[in-house]
Amino acid sequence: AxxxxxxxxxxxxxxxxLVLLRCNYSSxxxxxxxxxxxxxxxxxxxxxxxxxxxxxxKGINGFEAEFKKSETSFHLTKPSAHMSxxxxxxxxxxxSSNTGKLIFxxxxxxxxxx
Amino acid sequence: GAxxxxxxxxxxxxxxxxxxxxxxxxDFQATTMFWYRQFPKQSLMxxxxxxxxxxxxxxxxxxxxxxxxxxxxxxxxxxxVTSAHPEDSSFYICSARVVSGSEGTGxxxxxxxxxxxxx
Numbered sequence: 001a002x003x004x005x006x007x008x009x010x011x012x013x014x015x016x017x018l019v020l021l022r023c024n025y026s027s028x029x030x031x032x033x034x035x036x037x038x039x040x041x042x043x044x045x046x047x048x049x050x051x052x053x054x055x056x057x058k059g060i061n062g063f064e065a066e067f068k069k070s071e072t073s074f075h076l077t078k079p080s081a082h083m084s085x086x087x088x089x090x091x092x093x094x095x096s097s098n099t100g101k102l103i104f105x106x107x108x109x110x111x112x113x114x
Numbered sequence: 115g116a117x118x119x120x121x122x123x124x125x126x127x128x129x130x131x132x133x134x135x136x137x138x139x140x141d142f143q144a145t146t147m148f149w150y151r152q153f154p155k156q157s158l159m160x161x162x163x164x165x166x167x168x169x170x171x172x173x174x175x176x177x178x179x180x181x182x183x184x185x186x187x188x189x190x191x192x193x194x195v196t197s198a199h200p201e202d203s204s205f206y207i208c209s210a211r212v213v214s215g216s217e218g219t220g221x222x223x224x225x226x227x228x229x230x231x232x233x
Contacts, residue, residue: 036224043118043207043224044158090157101148102209102222104157 002027002093004105012111019078021108023065023091026072033074034092034102035065044090050074061085086112116142118210120225127198128233135193135228137208143188144210148222149181152205164191198232205229 007022025031032051036044048059055067065076074091088109092102117140127133137147145166150158162183163171170183180202182194191210195202206229209222 041205041227041229043120043226044209045224101160101163103160106157107155109155 002031002103004091004093004103006089006091006105006108008108009106010109010111012113013081014113015083016080019063019076019081019085019110021076021089021091021110023074023076023105024072025074025091025093027093032094033065033067034094035059035063035074035076036090036092038088038090038107047076047089081110081112083112083114086110116140116210116223118208118223118225120206120208120228122228123226124229124231126231126233129199130197132194132196133198133230135195135206135208135230137191137193137210137225139189139210139223142210144191145188147185147191147208147210149183149191149193150207150209152207152227154205158207161193166191195230198230200232203230203232 003026005024013019034049035047037047038044047063048057048065050057050067058064063076063078065074067074088107090107091105094102119138119140121136125133147164149161151161152158160173161176164183164185166185166188172178180196182196185191205227207227208225211222
């Protein structure tokens, strides 16, 4: 079974500041991990994914995440926040490469202050 | 990337009526589609896995007779909320995987979502 915990339901940063959104996972099999972003009343857009290749994954819009097996973490970072980054972010895990059945975390709302 | 389209984006209905939501993969074929439900300010909850040509697999606690899923073709899955009630009001999101290629990593393409309001 898999599960995901996102620490902090709400994160607020100033424009230009570092963004750090935390995600810890639990999986009985090697995990595949994802970060998605959701804007109001819209579906989900994939930011990046970890699929057992490089542990440091670079995604779109300047985001990246590092898979740390020892810490069971997959935190999302961005060096400099932009106002357009304000949105809901979801971490997700699947334990198999072919099911596509994702288990989502609770989500973290990112607020970017001018 | 691949495009998944949902229709309608918004729907308001009276209590007791049924509502159908369509999920289409526009530029690829999807043997498997997934239906999620999202309450305000909450995460996505997987409702069911829709398999083309076979019965859907429902998650625990999801009423099969309440949420009818049909996946009649490789590009279309439908979710019908039967005898809808106000507590069924929610944001419903579908997702789909490509049939073949290099997408064997569990990556999904999501629809824009459908907001259902039951009066």
